Amino acid sequence: MNKINEKFPPSAQRKLTAGLVGILVCLLTILLFEEKRGESLRTFFLMPLGSLQELGELVAYATPMVFVALATALVFQCRRYSLSMIGSFMLSACLTTGFLLLGNEQPAWYLVPSALVISILAGAGAAAIPAALSIRRRVNITISSLILDFLILQLTSFILSNYMWDPAAGQSASFEIPERLWLPEILPALGLRFGFLLAAAAVVLLYLLLYRGRLGYEIRAVGASESMAGYVGLSYGKTVMAVQLLAGALAGLGGAVEMMGVQPRYIWDGSFPTVALLGILAAVVAGYRPLWIPLSCLFFGYLWRGGVLLNESTGFPVEVPLFAAAVMVLLLLAMRDLDVFRAAAGLFQKKQAGDAPAQGMPPAATQPQTAPRRAAKRPAKAKQQKTDAKLPADVPDGSEGVEEG
């Protein structure tokens, strides 16, 4: 067991379990509610990977998500749990759309870069407000950023329905941004656009910034202990502001990438964009580590894309993969500090020793899914206490061991 833990650390075990449960939820729903099961399963699970074109589409779906996830990772590593990336994303997407539609007569070489700059400014601007409130007035940044997100949602819905609404679109959506104003294609075979390069560069830069740069150290120090940071002379306010502005800019850029090639109509009338919410979930799954973010974004993109494709062919609800994603992240959070393999092994042994042989335990039934968790609690808890004495705090997310009085 210890060998497995060495090769495959508990945190990875938890992620794998959560990922499998996410897939399982989708699988079960399809098996239960779809009529042509085989075909539906194929559409959902295989079609997104089926052709180069589809693969490119999947990557394109994941690209804006990566920006939001990176923003989340940055903010959460500093442990200022702001959710302003949603607002940054929406505001920048809306303003970029408006700008491109209004300036349609101008040449593309002027419009496209300007739109990117606008998106960065809009994103950073939206994030700056809760940040300033938290630094200056000590307002809880989570609450103020959520309120601001709500405000931006109302604002952008208003702009959409009054200035950008395309009556011919059928549903509530803006006019389509003309294709000449999209980001240039870099890999025509896959249909990948320049945004992909931007995202890749952002991942690498953020990694370097967080783990190999001075600012990254300051960010993590302020996140780990505000009092320690103050004690050694790091500026709390400056660091928090820098983090929020950078995160806002990233999320804003994500909004522009989304509008210029992925989803060329502004469609979020009164609802938060799925891609932004999935981005936050993806950051949680990646453990706020930039280098893992593309992978988790691709996974969520895959589930989501499968849902969309199945929806197009059979009317399957697109909400199901999103629901599965949320279940997955909640489960991952609930499994904090749990050593999944060991707990499962302990359970298995107990079952064998105790009642009837349960070897043919159906893996897909919902019942055993909750039962092992409850039964697994004991060994896992004992283990946790043992490690506590020597090595507490894996990566505590909210609680701090040391806090100022």
Next chain:
Amino acid sequence: MSQECLRVEHIQKAYTEGFVAIKDASLTVRQGEIHGLLGENGAGKSTFVKILSGLLGRDGGTFTLCGVPASPSSQEEAARLGIIKLQKRSGLVPSLTVEENILLGRQKNSLAPLDRAQMRREIGALLEEFAMDPAPQDLAKNLTAEDALETELLKAYYAGAKLVILDEPASYFTIAQTEELFALLRKLAAKGIAILYVSNQVREMLELCENITVMEGGVTTGEYAAADMTLRRLQNRMVRENKPEKVRWTRPQRGETVLKVRDLSIFRGEAHQAVQKVSFSVRAGEILAIIGKPDSGARELCEVIAGLTPAVAGRVTVFDDDITADSVRGARELGVSFLLSSPQRIGVAPSLSIQENLLPYQYTNPAYRNHGLLDQEKLRQEAQRLVQEYDIRCASVEENASVLSTSSAQKLLAAREFSNEPVLLVAYQPTFGTSEETAAFLEKKLLELRDEGTAILLVPTDLDEFAAIADSALVLYQGSITAYLPKVTGKEELDPYISGERRMTQEELEAVCFE
């Protein structure tokens, strides 16, 4: 002889990693007795009492409570059986009052009504009976560490505890606070409660306990009656080898004046004046100690010099650079280092690695960057060098700082603050909460630093430290200076100044204001 309260024999405990923390530990505590558990840091005391309080399971041994075999498997169960262990950090709910905290957990289920009036009367009587400082309506977060601990003791008593375990409670207390705590413990023992007092301080043990069990390397080596033991003999029982060498004081080579404090006044909170018109100087190569009662204002004074809190009036200069209004960064840029101890240990971030905790100045120093990125190799080498030099016990510098013991965490702070060649070091209780060995080591380092020409402003952790390393001393009483001693002599002559009964003349006090 009174009845046995707890008897445990041949307790064993191994951690999963194969490390045996407790090899063979036995202990008998009688009702109404204050029993000491003495041992060096790392002797296994904390693990042992965690087993006693149900926090950890045991691998072998017997456990009898009042003659009945017991086996608490959780802290809640142990508490039901009457064993209550007080945590090192306060277990009170900060936002509730003293009274509510004591009442907490008394109802059978959450919905059952409480006879609050009755309970209030009881608690009022209780507080009065034990002559406690805090009023029933005081919020727990406003209590001093000592009052909080006493409230917890009372809560345990009110909950009907048979055995109360205190794990190194007094390491953060001043002498006066410790005295008050001991008085309360004696009163509780007189009520028939058994008290297990865990510490590495031999002196405390002899003063407080009736019987002392010594623990060493996971084994209890014997039980001794305090009346039969002397300090020296008990110390020899506790430590096998490497007894810390006594720190040898040498004559200071004083240089030019580094720190000048003139007419400094500081407020504590809104209205209360912590420090009033204090003036003094510290010269290079000397250790100036500030001594006084815990509320003398020494801590506030140190915080203002460090830039952590603002002053109301007056001036602080380092080499004639005015730093009165500067932040921490400003003071640090001028070469001011500070080591301010507190129970919360504000200088260490437990979720950062040891390396990251050790090197904040290097991380922000361009010399440790390579093409704009941090030079990981150079940083690691520097961290390893410091870990070795200061004997910070850890498996690797990549580990989280939360694995460090109290002593090692303090050594980490010292390594960080001493190693960046400070011109001025403000050390507030630098050996606070550490073992004697660590304390001796840190005191030696302080003297070395002084001999290298650093000006040191010291608020000594205890009088031994004061006598061991201070060159000259100021006495602070309620925020103003009552004495200046160019040479440190005995403690007795300081007493009237510490208690504020006497005060030197203005001329005598101005002798410490060098230009």
